[in-house]
Amino acid sequence: MQATDTTNPEYFHKVVDCQYACPAHTPVPAYIRLIAQQRYTDAYLINWESNVFPGVLGRTCDRPCEPACRRGRVEAEPVAICRLKRVAADFKDEVADMLPKAGPPNGKKVALIGAGPASLTVARDLAPLGYEVHLYDAQAKGGGFMRSQIPSFRLPESVLDEEIGYILNMGISTVFSTYVDSMAGMLTKGYDAIFVGSGAPRGRDLPKLPGRKEADANIHIGINWLANVAFEHTKEIGKRVIVLGGGNTAMDCCRTSRRLGGEEVNVIVRSPFADMKASPWEKEDAVHEGIPIIDNHVPREFVIEKGKLVGMTFDKVEAIYHEDGRRNLVSTGEDPVFFPCDDVLIAIGQENAFPWIEKETGIRFTSWGTPIINDDETFQSTRKEVFFGGDSAFGPSNIITAVAHGHKAAVSIDLYCQGKNLSKRPPPHVTLVGQKMGIHEWSYDSIPITDERKIVPLEDLKKSLSDRMVEVELGFDVETAFIEAERCLNCDAQTVFTDANCIECDACTDICPTSCITFTQNAPEGELRNKLLVPAENTDQDLYVSGTLPTGRVMVKDEDVCLHCGLCAERCPTAAWDMQMFLYNMAKATPDLVDVK
């Protein structure tokens, strides 16, 4: 194998599993250490710079970081990264004064259509540079789906208002309660660039299912219904409710129903429980609230009596899995099953819809209805001054992905407005600093604790169900947060190897608790992976390979389960191993948004 090129920041970036998995590349271990040091404000600022909505995301993020967390590979559960983010938000001081202000006008004007997390991120990244930002939304308040879809018992309005406020206060001109009905019209308004962050707003229906039309009064499209609840147009629902679908929208629909008068709420889903799209924790929460999830049932018809919906029938199926990963739902041959109900919520997915973007604008779409985009770095459409991001770009995803798109689109818009080449992306902001404090002392808590993952306490169930505004999760207290923070393995404390210093004494190999380091003859990657002390079977994780050492061997470190404990560097006589703190910040239109020392 080639010797590893650690001067390429992507190598060490990938070692920080959580940060690498985070679409916005939040420097997770850095803020977790700050939480352990009770520096909640600094922890918040670091988050805010990367993900813009720490308070919101600390409660609602899809957390792709957690399944990636290294801790999950050395023990049962990953670090509760998401809930630690909430700790930073809950215990921070007043931060408004520490956030950037609108910069002196630079003469450029941009329109952002839709005020969801994608557009808000673009606004935040561009405002300090002096852009005049016009933010459009059909709704009366900003936030997009974060406001209209995510129920208050998961995300209190005050948290949302606070974090959206930080952005709107940067001199953003809001054009709310205004549905943009013509892109052609927008293009004549003299904007230097337009960003489309209008989401994926159309909920799927079951138009062909028998009885659909007749029962219309009691059948609701999940996302429309949730928006109506959020904006208080809908205040109640029947006692018996069927929620169709197995995604997170279905989970929010059923839990909201329980709070709006639904007593017998059933989630009925086509696929097996394990295959449902909803995150495991969302399913758990629904089950905890006494909501049965009935799987392997395919809707057959809406049953009407005397012109009114009385229930639904379903066909029972079972899943047959094929070798190539395909799945078929095959009828079990049993009789259809009837479930009585007063109302049905259809939560079976959403799609993009751009009825307001005319053909003549030159903005072209794929056959799936998503815009054709230059690439997932620039987010430029087929009309060069129009950019897309968030759910509008590639279909429904999540908040943190929308934020990540926002950062990249803002960089593109800034380059575009300066007449620069969009494909020449600014590099990430990277530092690598030695952590030696004494002969054998590191600046971070290097030896990991063995405590198991802490559970977030919940509000009393009865109280939760009595009011949709009562937040269910109570968040960690500072003592629990400290222990949870200490579970972090500090994967950003990189093991940096200097070939020329190594005297091949083996001390590092012998001490390493997780057998990461092997000195052996070089070989092609597959072979090398096999002949390590413990074969490196997890090919998602890189091998760190040195140049050839005096005995003709190479040092090979399998990054997979390194604990970043620093023992290799402690036992190395020549500092061939050193622990160096790696900070990586993805490029943003405004480089240094916050100042954390």
Add this chain to the structure above:
Amino acid sequence: MSYYKPKFQHPKLPKNELGYTVADYDGAVSTLCAGCGHDSISGAIRNACFLSAIPPHRIAKLSGIGCSSKMPTYFLGKSHGFNSVHGRMPSVATGASVANRDLIYLGVSGDGDTASIGMGQFVHLIRRNVNMTYIVANNGCYGLTKGQDSATADLGSVGKYGVKNPFDGIDLASLAVLQGASFVARSFSGDKEQLEPLIRAAMAHRGFAFIDVVSPCVTFANNVGSTRSYAATRDNLEAMPIDFVPMREEIRTQYKEGSSQTVTLHDGSIIHLHKASRKYKPDSREDALMALQTANRTGKVLTGLLYLDTDSQDLNHTLALATKPLNSLGKDELCPGSRVLKSINEGLR
């Protein structure tokens, strides 16, 4: 400074026949200087015991005084141990071995502990063929007392303080062969591929098994001019690789015909010696001495299995001692009473 190792292990860490991982053979985190050859030897002992699936509680570690003699703290944390006084580990080992013949004795000593203050005891250990493995971590100096030349330091070797050693060094391996040791080997702390099988073979051998291990002292003898630095040892190394296959385990490696010779130990374990082309056979004391002398004369560090007598008789056999550990004998066996005493006395009249 970290005083303990995290409890986490590689989830796929292999297990031996007893269900233990190599981590179960760990000791405390070493307090020796980082990079000390002794730590590598500790690692090799740990690995060897793991690979041979020896239950940790069947092993007793014995040592004297010195950095090397501190080593037992840093491996086999679940085994028995006795850290004796300087140069006196042989007497403790002899006593332990006759008192409980069922334990596996592993002595760890230094060149000072063995070749200076302990020399008198050492040779008698050999002479009596006490059933144990005796490892000398040989760094040519007194590491613990700040690096004075030891009795094994080579003539002309320069220590950290820049002074040339004016005396000829004692070659412990030659001495052991000459004195009649039944298993003699030499190795290098930086060559685990050879050291591990040697330790496994030594522990399987019945009788006194001696391994002289060149073990660089990174702090006081790893300088230019020292003959026992990492660099000098590697430059002059002449290694005879070996493999060890314990009894009952199938032989997996394919050996080219004529490329290796095998020696079978009393318990059925097999030692494979590579590079048979060298025509080196470890069954002759004369050949062993010759090879050692030649290597010493040419400044080479000859490592590998130097001499082995598979039919050796250990002390317990020679003296026809009790066939069971003393601690398993009952009161009646230990103190057969006045009737037996009387009959013995009668026999002497």
